[in-house]
Amino acid sequence: MSIRRFVGLAAAVVSSAVIGSSVPVLTAQAEAAVLHVDKLNASCSDAGTGTAAQPYCTIQAAADDVQPGQTVEIAATGYYTSYDEQVTVRSGTPGEPVTFRGVPARGEREVLIGTPWSMVDPRTVPHGFLIAGVHDVTVTGVLLSTPQEGVLVRDSQRIVLDSNTVEDAGEVPPVDGVPAFPADAPGIRLTGATADVTVSRNRVHSSGTVGIAVEAGAARTVVTTNQVVSSGTHGVLVTDAPGTVVTSNTVSQNCQAGIVLAGNSSGSTIKNNILNEDYTSCAVGPQFAELVVSAGSTAGTVADYNTVHPWTGKAAYSWGGTVQSPAEFKALGQGGHDNAVDPRLGFANGDQYAHTAVVGLTDAADESAPGQLSTDINGRPRANHPGIADTGTGTGYSDRGATEIQDPIGASVSGYAHAEPGYPLRAVVQGSYNPGWSSAGVTLDFGDGSAPIASPGLPVTHDYPAAGTYTVTLTATSTQGLVRKSTATLTISKVGSVVAGFSVGQQDRSVPTVSFTDQSSSPWPVSRYVINFGDGTPAVVSNGPTPPALTHTYEVGRTYTVSETVYDDHGRSASSSAQSYVVGPQPGTPVTGYFGGPTTQVGLFDNGRWAVSYQKVTAQASYNTSFGNPGDVPVVGRWEMGGAPAQLGVYRPSSATFALQLGNGSVVTVPFGEPGDIPVPGYWDNNGHHQLAIYRPSEALLAVRHDNGSVTTLRFGSPGDLPVVGDWDGVGHAQFGIFRPGAAAGAVNTFALRHDNGSVSTAAYGEKGDLPVVGDWSWKNRTTFGIYRPSSRTFALSNAYAQQADMVFKITN
Numbered sequence: 001m002s003i004r005r006f007v008g009l010a011a012a013v014v015s016s017a018v019i020g021s022s023v024p025v026l027t028a029q030a031e032a033a034v035l036h037v038d039k040l041n042a043s044c045s046d047a048g049t050g051t052a053a054q055p056y057c058t059i060q061a062a063a064d065d066v067q068p069g070q071t072v073e074i075a076a077t078g079y080y081t082s083y084d085e086q087v088t089v090r091s092g093t094p095g096e097p098v099t100f101r102g103v104p105a106r107g108e109r110e111v112l113i114g115t116p117w118s119m120v121d122p123r124t125v126p127h128g129f130l131i132a133g134v135h136d137v138t139v140t141g142v143l144l145s146t147p148q149e150g151v152l153v154r155d156s157q158r159i160v161l162d163s164n165t166v167e168d169a170g171e172v173p174p175v176d177g178v179p180a181f182p183a184d185a186p187g188i189r190l191t192g193a194t195a196d197v198t199v200s201r202n203r204v205h206s207s208g209t210v211g212i213a214v215e216a217g218a219a220r221t222v223v224t225t226n227q228v229v230s231s232g233t234h235g236v237l238v239t240d241a242p243g244t245v246v247t248s249n250t251v252s253q254n255c256q257a258g259i260v261l262a263g264n265s266s267g268s269t270i271k272n273n274i275l276n277e278d279y280t281s282c283a284v285g286p287q288f289a290e291l292v293v294s295a296g297s298t299a300g301t302v303a304d305y306n307t308v309h310p311w312t313g314k315a316a317y318s319w320g321g322t323v324q325s326p327a328e329f330k331a332l333g334q335g336g337h338d339n340a341v342d343p344r345l346g347f348a349n350g351d352q353y354a355h356t357a358v359v360g361l362t363d364a365a366d367e368s369a370p371g372q373l374s375t376d377i378n379g380r381p382r383a384n385h386p387g388i389a390d391t392g393t394g395t396g397y398s399d400r401g402a403t404e405i406q407d408p409i410g411a412s413v414s415g416y417a418h419a420e421p422g423y424p425l426r427a428v429v430q431g432s433y434n435p436g437w438s439s440a441g442v443t444l445d446f447g448d449g450s451a452p453i454a455s456p457g458l459p460v461t462h463d464y465p466a467a468g469t470y471t472v473t474l475t476a477t478s479t480q481g482l483v484r485k486s487t488a489t490l491t492i493s494k495v496g497s498v499v500a501g502f503s504v505g506q507q508d509r510s511v512p513t514v515s516f517t518d519q520s521s522s523p524w525p526v527s528r529y530v531i532n533f534g535d536g537t538p539a540v541v542s543n544g545p546t547p548p549a550l551t552h553t554y555e556v557g558r559t560y561t562v563s564e565t566v567y568d569d570h571g572r573s574a575s576s577s578a579q580s581y582v583v584g585p586q587p588g589t590p591v592t593g594y595f596g597g598p599t600t601q602v603g604l605f606d607n608g609r610w611a612v613s614y615q616k617v618t619a620q621a622s623y624n625t626s627f628g629n630p631g632d633v634p635v636v637g638r639w640e641m642g643g644a645p646a647q648l649g650v651y652r653p654s655s656a657t658f659a660l661q662l663g664n665g666s667v668v669t670v671p672f673g674e675p676g677d678i679p680v681p682g683y684w685d686n687n688g689h690h691q692l693a694i695y696r697p698s699e700a701l702l703a704v705r706h707d708n709g710s711v712t713t714l715r716f717g718s719p720g721d722l723p724v725v726g727d728w729d730g731v732g733h734a735q736f737g738i739f740r741p742g743a744a745a746g747a748v749n750t751f752a753l754r755h756d757n758g759s760v761s762t763a764a765y766g767e768k769g770d771l772p773v774v775g776d777w778s779w780k781n782r783t784t785f786g787i788y789r790p791s792s793r794t795f796a797l798s799n800a801y802a803q804q805a806d807m808v809f810k811i812t813n
Helices: 059-063 326-331
Strands: 032-037 071-078 081-083 098-104 111-114 130-134 135-141 143-145 151-154 157-162 166-167 189-192 195-200 203-205 213-214 222-224 227-229 237-238 245-247 250-252 259-262 267-269 274-276 291-293 302-304 317-318 322-324 347-348 349-352 408-419 428-434 437-446 461-465 468-478 483-492 503-507 512-518 525-532 538-543 550-553 556-570 572-584 589-593 601-606 607-615 622-628 631-638 647-652 657-661 667-671 693-696 703-705 710-713 723-728 735-738 746-753 760-767 772-777 784-790 794-797 807-812
Touching: 032 059, 071 081, 071 111, 098 111, 143 538, 151 794, 189 195, 291 503, 317 326, 322 326, 408 468, 428 468, 428 483, 503 556, 503 572, 503 746, 550 622, 589 631, 589 772, 601 772, 601 807, 631 657, 693 723, 723 746, 746 784, 760 784, 772 794
Parallel strands: 032 071, 071 098, 081 111, 098 135, 111 143, 130 151, 135 157, 143 166, 151 189, 157 195, 166 203, 189 213, 195 222, 203 227, 213 237, 222 245, 227 250, 237 259, 245 267, 250 274, 259 291, 267 302, 291 317, 408 483
Antiparallel strands: 317 322, 347 349, 408 428, 428 461, 437 468, 468 483, 503 512, 512 550, 525 538, 525 556, 556 572, 589 601, 601 607, 607 622, 631 647, 647 657, 657 667, 693 703, 703 710, 723 735, 735 746, 746 760, 772 784, 784 794, 794 807
């Protein structure tokens, strides 16, 4: 019967423990005595000598060359590296075996020998290892999955099969709809004139028939500390093989009996095993008791210290052909220390079929049993559970079955750099620990020479003394001397520089008061601020982490250099400076644009602050914002296609540069003109957005910058005139004009507006001291004029073109 339940189980940990008195120690070979196999190495060659630099490509090539005392190391450089081959081995010598050892690159990678997961014809690779007519051979640390026996040992002596996984072996696959072999087979089979074979610490899962078969002719076989699970028939079947030792195995969920001594297998030993079968989906009968010993095998056979837990309604023992209850079995002089407790097999301590801590199974094995190992299937030592009384022999605390319950003491640590303001070298260390059966303490060492802390409450923060790489170690110790350590590497970055900086603001009030806002920073706390206002007054010194909130009153009309020096609490400092031109109170510069409706709105620009009136009546400004600096000249326009009709901008006369704010908040700068020019952007090209332009009063020169970078010029007006731009005729594009202030106090101003045909119309409006404004005040789709009178902060907008009264109003802030 074929059962395929478990796929991809990790290979067992290779151990070097002695198995009873007849089993050789698995010793590591010197590097000079190692032959390397790695099929995924680009340099591999079966014609070479198996060096690490040029390994063999196939295991068989190494098996053909290996000498007594040498080890063939088989690499798994990829996930489940598959060697689709049957390996036929040659002999070693007593004390110098030939060893085949799987070498995983990582714990989850294994050497897979076999054919089920490949495209190779399974008929060409029936077995993983064929050990026939040889002696002194060890196979360890490989995964075997084959259509027939994973390992077939025939007519061979002093063979060790240790810490392998035999999975889904013996399940006959079809080839073109026809079975490749006559019948299913065991996972491991020992047959013929075979002697002194040890099968230890293997995981034998889902075999086609028997998990481990010891057949007629095999002598002095030791089957110890294996997991035998989900076999098609029996777990362990010994047939006509007297003196076989079956010790400390976990045998579970096999279709028929767990351990069977058949024919004449007298003088055998069955001790410290866990038998926990499930026949729910398999054949059922008295012959399928957990432990079956034939009539020809009872003589001299000893069965004791086993946990035999049959499933409901199933037999525990069959002795000499008669089903026995536990009481009847004891009456025969067998199983005096046996019990039927539920081992509750499940995943624990990294093993899928580990038993749980139960009385009668934990700390209850016979340490003097033949074949008993000092370590379990994972190579872990025997452990004394403090909560369960010791009922075994020897130390008294070896467990039954293949797995030894370990103290759950453990530690896991991780961490990461976590710089905070004022704590640039801070890290967070997190993790967990299990104090186990009996904790002797837990410590956390930060790896920087500071004293470790005991019983840390994780997560914790820690400030390192300097940048660098540190190893954090969390150590848990038990009273039984177990030590579990977990480490993590933390990289602490270099501390950044201290930066000095401040912003200078200016307010239009009754006196020229300038405000300063600190923008300094340091990874360490800033401890001192020194600000020099640059006008001869004493510097302001502020000690402490909070910067001073400062204002300072200057004389009007001068440029001052303000400087600041900051110090952090680690003795570092930095300085910065900025210049500020101080102006006194002023009424502001008039601006116009389509800020919020179909008509033109007016507003004031005052040292970077904008105040706009939507209604054009005396009232508080409808819209306030900030953009620009003192000394800038305001401009308004649609700077980008699809943008708002009134996007803000400024012209900086000192550098002759436009700074324009776009719809996404970014600012573009465009140099154009010369210092002293006046900005006059407008719809010069009638293409949906404004073009930049300047007017040079000293030359009465208009210069328009087009989208392609070309510049056209026009001379109009006289030196001293001020430019105005609007659509005087409702033609859809900008037209030019000039504003000529009155010649004397009280004299009227003159607007001269130039039309497309070159003609000029003039109009008088306002008086000397006024500033010009132009716009469509009443939604007539053409531009007319107005004035702003700074002395009274009054706008007067001509509405004659709409046959309405002029608009006269003030904007208050």
